Amino acid sequence: MSFRLYNTLSGEVEEVRPSAPPEVRMYACGPTVYNRAHIGNFRTFVATDVLRRALTYCGFRVREVMNLTDVDDRIIKLAAEAGQEIGPFTAAHIAAFEADMKALRMERPEIVPKATEHIAEMVELIGKLIARGHTYVADGSVYFRIGSFPDYGKLARLDVSGMKAGARVDTDKYEKEDARDFVLWKLKADEPAWAQWDAPFGKGRPGWHIECSAMGMKYLGDTLDLHAGGVDLIFPHHENEIAQSQCGTGHPFVRHWMHVEHLLVNEETMSKSKGNFFTLPDLVEAGHSPEAVRYLLAQAHYRKQLNFSFEGLDQAKAALERIHGAVRRLGEVETAGPASAAALEAGERAETAFAAALRDDLNAPEAIAAVHGLVTDANQLLAGGALNAAGAGALRERFERMDRVFGVLLPAGEDRLEADLQALFDARQEARRARDFRRADEVRADLERRGIVLEDTPRGTRWRRS
RNA sequence: GGCGGCGUAGCCAAGUGGUCAAGGCGGAGGUCUGCAAAACCUCUAUUCACCGGUUCGACUCCGGUCGCCGCCUCCA
Structure with a gap:
């Protein structure tokens, strides 16, 4: 049950070694629910979906937590402008996110916790950090003192000593001892009462980073087997998660860090601030299927930047149709008899290559190549009339097994003409x-x-x- | 400036120190078809940004050059 994956912490491809095999306890940083996630965001989510499916396919049992960040500056501001409180405001965005997830054939993680429902856990963790002397208070907010954690910067390989206090523009108005410090608990007196919670150290609301630590550890234990997210989260988010978690519990926070590269548009990162993004509904409206979008995102190697283009989407669609066509034709063979050796061997060969590719740092492009190899074999057998129902069924089963990872390999079910x-x-x-x-x-x-x-x-x- | 990564055919994209460099898309010719479509067959990189070096041998290892991207600040 070997599965190798690049670990950002070590900078090397390493064996995934869960602490309680065959269960893999993984955490994926989910969306901040204040608007529609774009397909750049979904690149990461689809990649982690392919990972969890690949792990399952390889015999692991996955227990995944994906959080919904439903309290932060933007949410509070936009909700207040809309005259709503957090719950009603985020509900629509959560529903949209879940609809997109479903359309993109993502499996639902076992646990999808909301930050606002875990304030108590966060308060408790902050309490531990206070007790252990890793914090200080300024203007009513509680800060984590980076200087108290010698390993800070290890994940991102950043020389933190170069980051001087006051060296950057501080968008918050708080007074920190050191610019590198980050907020655990914010007091913003000008924010609505519904955005504030009671805590032993004063009214306020959680900082961004603390939720992942608190929720991850609540559901998965002090040490997570695997933690995934976009590369942009390595610093400072994940670095901060490590600092506050390890200082709080005294245990390593994560064994294996997995980071997904960005989706680009015209060779630039797709981001909300640049305005160069597409949402899934944008693409569907332009006539593209969610399946093609998933195929495009899923067939790329997760550690390589992927440049989004409509030409690429068209290519994805064409490739997908080729697979669907072969699978559909396999289902139409009706001749009787035992499966031929040629059919059995083609299936065996393809799946062996498929599994080997996934186990080797989640090599999706190579796994997809194995799928196409089976398509070619199936087509040839089909064209030569060399397949009976049993042989075709055996090949179809291989496609079904491989589809457990990719989720879009099988043609859509019965569709009626208007x-x-x-x-x-x-x-x-x-x-x-x-x-x-x-x-x-x-x-x-x-x-x-x-x-x-x-x-x-x-x-x-x-x-x-x- | 510091750190990390990338540069493979018209496009997308794997990969290995040593037979002919995966796979997909696109394209060309052929088979099949009433014609198409789909499918099948054949062809489509003597070459892996560039320059040196190591080696019997490098696209794969090392050094350098050029170009591109990301992070160092909220961001998947």
């Missing part, structure tokens, strides 16, 4: 029977304009949406 289109379809069949090919071609062209592509096969005419 009544008017069905009438055209029937009319063409009638014309063909009458050998009125002119009429048949006209109808086919008409259907094509309406997004329906026809294929005449020995087993009858098949249609699919373009």
Whole structure:
């Protein structure tokens, strides 16, 4: 059950070694629910989804926590402007996020906690840090003193000593002893009462970093097996998580750190501040399927930047159709008899390569290549009439197994033509029977304009949406 | 400035110190088809940014050059 993955902490590809195998306790930094997540955000989420599926496929049992950050500056500000409190304001964004997750065929993590429902855990952790002398108070806010944690900067390989107090523009108005320090508990007197909670050290609300530590440890224990997130979170977010967690518990926080590279647009990072982003609904509205988007995101290697383009999306769609076509045709074979050795061997070969690729630092491109290899083999066997129902079934099962990781390899279920289109379809069949090919071609062209592509096969005419 | 990464065919993209450098998309020709489509067959990088070095041998290791990206600040 070997599974190797790059560990940001060591800078090397390492064996994933959960503390209580076969369970892998993993944490993924989820979204801040103040607007619609864009597909750059989803690149990371899809990559961690592929990881959890790949781990499961390889025999591990995954227990994943993905948080929903539902309290922060932006949320409070936007909610207040909308005249709402946090719950009602974030509910719509959470629903949108979950809809996108579903459309992108993401498995739901076992635990999806909200920050606002874990204030008590955060307060408790901050209390421990206070007791152990890692904090100080300024203007009513509680800060973590970086100087009290010698390993600070290890994950990001940053020479923190170069970060001088006051060296950067401090967007908060708090007075810190050192610019490197970060806030654990914020007191903002000008914020609404619904954004403040009671704590032994005063009214206020949690800083951003503390939620991941508190919720991660609550559900997964002091030491998490795996922690995933976008590369932009390495510093300072994950660095801060490590500092506050380890100083709070005295135990290592995370064994294995996994970071997903950014999605770019025109070679630039896709970000809300740059305005160069697309949401899933944007792409769907432009006529692209969520499945193609997932395929595009999932087939890329997670440690390489991926440049988003519509051409790439089209290529993804074409590749996906090739896979779907082969799987669909496999389901149409009806001849009896035992599965042939050729079919069995092709399936075995493909899945062996597929599994090996995933175990080797989640090499999705190579795993997908194995899928396509099986498509080629299946097509050849199919074209040569060398497949009976048993052989075709064996190959189909391989696709089903591989689809447990990618989630979009199997063609969509039964889809019915709308009544008017069905009438055209029937009319063409009638014309063909009458050998009125002119009429048949006209109808086919008409259907094509309406997004329906026809294929005449020995087993009858098949249609699919373009 | 510091740290990390990348540069492989028209496009996307794996990979290895040593047979012909995965896979997909696109393209060309052919088979099949009433015609198409789909599928199948064949072809589509003597070469892996550039320059040196190590080696019997490098695209893969080392050094340098150029170009690009990310992080060092809220951000997946």
